[in-house]
Amino acid sequence: MTMADDDIALVHAVALAVLELGDEDLKTGFAMPYPDRAQSVLDRLTLTCLSRGTRPPRSLPDLVMWCGARPLIDWPLRLPREVLGGDGLLVDVRRSRPTGLCREWAEDGNAVRPDPIRDHLEKAAAPDRHLACREFLAEYQIVSDDEVTAFAGDRAARRTWRLVRDLYRPVPLALVRRGQAARCTVCRALSAPLASGGWLCEWEACPAGEQLPELLSATGSLVLAEAARRVISGVARVEQAVVGLVRSHGAAVTREVEGLRIDWPEGGHRFVLVFDHGDPALLARAVGRSAWRDRNPLVIVPAERLRARPDYRAVFGRLVVGAPTLVADAELVDLAGGSATWGEV
Numbered sequence: 001m002t003m004a005d006d007d008i009a010l011v012h013a014v015a016l017a018v019l020e021l022g023d024e025d026l027k028t029g030f031a032m033p034y035p036d037r038a039q040s041v042l043d044r045l046t047l048t049c050l051s052r053g054t055r056p057p058r059s060l061p062d063l064v065m066w067c068g069a070r071p072l073i074d075w076p077l078r079l080p081r082e083v084l085g086g087d088g089l090l091v092d093v094r095r096s097r098p099t100g101l102c103r104e105w106a107e108d109g110n111a112v113r114p115d116p117i118r119d120h121l122e123k124a125a126a127p128d129r130h131l132a133c134r135e136f137l138a139e140y141q142i143v144s145d146d147e148v149t150a151f152a153g154d155r156a157a158r159r160t161w162r163l164v165r166d167l168y169r170p171v172p173l174a175l176v177r178r179g180q181a182a183r184c185t186v187c188r189a190l191s192a193p194l195a196s197g198g199w200l201c202e203w204e205a206c207p208a209g210e211q212l213p214e215l216l217s218a219t220g221s222l223v224l225a226e227a228a229r230r231v232i233s234g235v236a237r238v239e240q241a242v243v244g245l246v247r248s249h250g251a252a253v254t255r256e257v258e259g260l261r262i263d264w265p266e267g268g269h270r271f272v273l274v275f276d277h278g279d280p281a282l283l284a285r286a287v288g289r290s291a292w293r294d295r296n297p298l299v300i301v302p303a304e305r306l307r308a309r310p311d312y313r314a315v316f317g318r319l320v321v322g323a324p325t326l327v328a329d330a331e332l333v334d335l336a337g338g339s340a341t342w343g344e345v
């Protein structure tokens with residue numbers, strides 16, 4: 001392993017540890033002893049800092065502060081230049097949550113993308129219900145007592161609720177203020193209470209921002225577990241849009257472990273990998289690990305990701321293995337009309 005590989009592995013480990021701490025600990029502090037993974041990451045980073053003549057973070061809260069205030073480019077690490085674009089922060093201080101970049105780093109190195117919803121449905125022997133369940137979960141990232149009662153009167157909702165209810169938890173205290181939790185009225189994600197008053201949608205790209213959310217009694221409400229919410233407001237949101245679009249063109253869509261397989265009504269099929277990466281270098285690494293990388297897949301990301309990084313296509317094109325085609329979700333409308341571009345057999 002080179003030093004750069006070691007340092008990449010260290011950022012991956014820090015990101016995993018931050019995700020594991022979850023909303024609650026990022027907001028309220030840390031009980032001693034620290035969780036094993038967090039302690040081990042802190043030890044590794046301390047050794048690395050000392051060996052390079054830099055003062056290490058003094059504690060786990062200090063490390064979390066580093067993650068929220070110090071871009072990766074300022075860490076005493078020898079990371080390849082191409083992974084140092086963007087703001088480089090692993091913690092979103094306002095929301096007291098890991099950033100999208102943190103999630104991308106946490107996924108780095110996994111052969112199969114982590115997806116607790118997929119794993120849960122496979123265990124429940126219902127992989128064919130995957131797309132329908134994701135639609136339901138996107139609608140109900142938080143569910144009130146009254147809504148659960150109403151599911152009983154609707155056959156489809158009752159069936160889906162039975163399949164997914166184990167993915168839900170009581171509302172964590174970090175998301176409660178004065179006995180209430182909140183749901184964004186634009187994207188239906190949870191809204192987090194801000195220390196300064198008000199609420200902020202937890203989906204970083206939501207246009208609602210601090211717009212007043214719908215308030216629900218926290219008692220009796222349930223929220224989708226944090227790891228599942230990350231999937232829903234990230235890649236699943238893009239995926240739903242892709243599925244809706246290709247179905248409107250008469251195609252059949254199947255959710256497979258790697259991604260989506262699209263079968264066109266006139267024959268032929270295409271493999272599609274959907275991502276929500278903000279970092280094109282980490283995306284190139286993720287596509288390179290995909291079992292579909294040699295199947296000439298379409299790689300789809302939200303258009304806002306491409307707008308946010310003008311060098312997105314260039315960095316991705318330079319680093320990706322094989323010859324996948326990078327497409328913004330907004331460009332699908334054009335592509336779907338022309339089967340010459342889409343209709344790979």
Ligand SMILES: [Zn+2]
Pocket residue numbers: 184185186187188189201202203206207208209
């Ligand atoms: Zn929102």
